[in-house]
Amino acid sequence: MNPSAKPLAQQAYELRQAIREQTHTGPTSGLATGTMQGNIVILPADWANEFLLYCQKNPVSCPLIGVSEIGDYRLPDLGKDIDMRHDVPEYYVYRDGIKVESRAxxxxxxxxxxxxxxxxCSFSFENALSQAGLTPRNITEDVNVSMYESSIPTTPAGRFFGNTVVTMRPYTPKDAIRAIQITTRFPKAHGAPLHFGTPEDIGIQDLSQPDFGDPVSVKDGEVPVFWACGVTPQVAVRNAKPPFCITHAPGKMLVTDLLDTDLAVL
Structure with missing residues (x-):
């Protein structure tokens, strides 16, 4: 059976199983297309309320789609048999705001x-872009998306603060306008871009040197288009310095059973 012919929830479940068994350890962009992917932040309960407030104050960078009960590694509302101890391709572990290890x-x-x-996660609108003939460059070049720490500040909450991390996808000006129209329909996947054009205007000096992910080619006549990114909380965690925190590795997401269209504004 052609994998693309399987129901989307089944594709997502099978991908999570492959991640759990560590037969898939790479980025999740372009996989189980049509399902919503998620960035992960795991914190002790005594830090959770401050981080929740940070997300509420920064809904473009940190659009919440799920929160667990205290101590519960399951998220049944987001997918069949999700187990947050195993179902992300790579985790980052932070102690006192410093990344100390990565693990599967x-x-x-x-x-x-x-x-x-x-x-x-912005991976969730990539399917809509591809269906419109605007397949993102990171997919066509089979690499992780380019991510940069910009100079755009987030709104602080408690001990959490920092600048916005952005993803970049290049388009011609005409296609960029269409991409803006499409992604505006996905507020839970960061929505419309924050900026397009001159990277230096938002503090990015060299597109060939992303802070996270991989560089992609920018062709003649194209402009870089920047969307808010769910790696933004990792900057806030670095600044807030909680004694213990776990996140996903950039580009290696939780793949849920939710459909992109479930949370789209159509």
């Missing part, structure tokens, strides 16, 4: 006081 599984780190936050 966090079962031995799980604690009864942890809360999982799942934030919408």
């Amino acid at each position: 599984d966090i079962a031995d780190l799980w604690r009864d006081d942890l809360v999982v936050f799942v934030l919408g």
